[in-house]
Amino acid sequence: MSTPQDPNVREQPAVAATGSSREAILSTNGLKKKFGGLTAVDSVDFTVDEGEIRCLIGPNGAGKSTLLELITGQLSPTDGDIYFDGNDLTDMEPHRRMDAGISIKFQSPHIYESLTVEQNLRVPLQRTDRDIEAVLERTLARIALAEKADEPASDLSHGEKQRLEIGMAVTLDPALMLLDEPVAGMSVDETADIAELIQSLHDDGMTFLVVEHDMEFVRKISEQVTVLNQGSVLTQGPIEAIENNEEVRRIYLGENA
Template identity: 35%
Template sequence: MLSPVLTVEAVHVSYGRIDAVRDVSFEVPEGGLVTLIGANGAGKSSVLGAVSGLVRPKKGVIRLDGKDISRWPIHRRVGAGLILVPEGRQILGSLTVAENLRLGAQRRRRHAVAESDMYRLFPVLAERRALPASALSGGEQQMLAIARAMIARPRVILLDEPSMGLSPKMVDEVFTVIEKIRAQGVTVVLVEQNARRALRVADTGHVLETGALAHSGPAVELLKHPKVVEAYLGIE
């Protein structure tokens, strides 16, 4: 079994008196693809927030390559190759596609890949490189958000709801890109409401319910788990 590059140990996240995440633990092996699924408000994005440094856990430990990074600031985690693609994309609409990518490269300047490599991975961005990011469709903006993370050559990429609000065609394209990223050896943690698609591309899945892990296991087994099917997958 591959050693975990990322370990989440008994993490607890609270917002005031509200417990958003309770005692969540899982490991992500080097080069693996792990998905977190669950209903809205289940705590999925809060877990990614704790891992990326956007929120500080009330309790628990987060390790990268065995090092406790729980108190590291965001920029230090990014420098170590742990990069978040946030829900809602958060691209800079007034800048061009190319300028957004160059900003992404500044995150890990010594490790960044060539801009041309991103255009090969995302051909639609090559066609629109001189356009302001605000002129892109929602799906194209999502591609840009992922490319902006990938240009920094992440060791672990955290994807928060990458298919949200996209057309079925663009959802297909996003998941194709996720599989390409994984094929390059990048470790992926995917938070996704499209549970069936997420489990189909993942090695391991974790189901969150009201902030706690309800089910965990190989993704192929969760696709057939009666309670997971009933609650999140339905009839195809």
């Protein structure tokens, strides 16, 4: 995809960091975030390739959510750089990152409870030039909420609210979707629905970075897994290698090595 040009975008360092022949859509270089004397993210070098589903796991306090907030611009890094689609967006405003093709679905649903399902989907579309009616029809079908389009969002189940928020992000046709614990508090059936939705969007070319604690869910969707511990990358690789890593089992899965 082509990122809108911005006077704050520094293209050459991005090319140097990701390499012109690599397929990385997102990468960080020495990314660090300190809160006073606490280092929440510590010199993280991290890459997500275009078209993959990357899961980010780790114990509570490992820095996973902080990393997402740095990527979306909700937090500014203490040090380091963030590159997206060949451009440096380290200092870019959050709304510009959305325009560039990054969307996020937070852990707790961020929807408008008093609006209908369809009205919620219209909200993000107001700032685009997309064919709103066509996008609405397609998105409602994709998130399996077409029959509830005119119902207040407050009447939806927890799982349906999560699907609705994913749908709101999907209306913007992002190149990269960030999901923060998308199946937290869900039933087995609701979790399966979210896994199917992610796979469907992935099949259409969307790239995902997913923070999740539910390892069964991670097994269903992940291609590559990165493990954070104490703000740093502990290890990364396919799910089979991660689950067989003794250090991961000890620190994250609670097993004795």
